[in-house]
Amino acid sequence: MDRWRQPIVPLLIEPVNQVLLLPDGRRQAEVQFVLSEFDIMRLRAGYGCAKCLQVFERPWPEKCPVCGAPIRDKQAEYFAREYGGVERFGPSTTLADERERLREGG
Numbered sequence: 001m002d003r004w005r006q007p008i009v010p011l012l013i014e015p016v017n018q019v020l021l022l023p024d025g026r027r028q029a030e031v032q033f034v035l036s037e038f039d040i041m042r043l044r045a046g047y048g049c050a051k052c053l054q055v056f057e058r059p060w061p062e063k064c065p066v067c068g069a070p071i072r073d074k075q076a077e078y079f080a081r082e083y084g085g086v087e088r089f090g091p092s093t094t095l096a097d098e099r100e101r102l103r104e105g106g
């Protein structure tokens with residue numbers, strides 16, 4: 001199977017201390033995916049949805065067919081916001097650092 005078509009599987013899913021208010025009024029707890037470098041690269045290249053991790057047949061569809069996220073217009077922006085500190089995903093990151101960061105954020 002083509003590597004680029006393999007499902008994106010997070011190494012870890014961490015709850016983030018904030019709640020997203022959806023346009024229709026529902027509240028959704030946000031989580032942060034901890035991904036492998038390859039998966040991050042795929043998201044950055046537009047091959048997957050940064051929101052629900054759906055892998056696309058072709059990169060940069062207008063919208064994610066699963067969650068409806070506006071991939072072509074917004075993913076680069078979303079990606080920069082959510083994954084701006086890519087080094088956080090590197091081997092130097094410790095869980096303690098992550099907890100500290102979450103505490104500060106809350």
Ligand SMILES: [Zn+2]
Nearest residue numbers: 049052064067
């Ligand atoms: Zn999606």
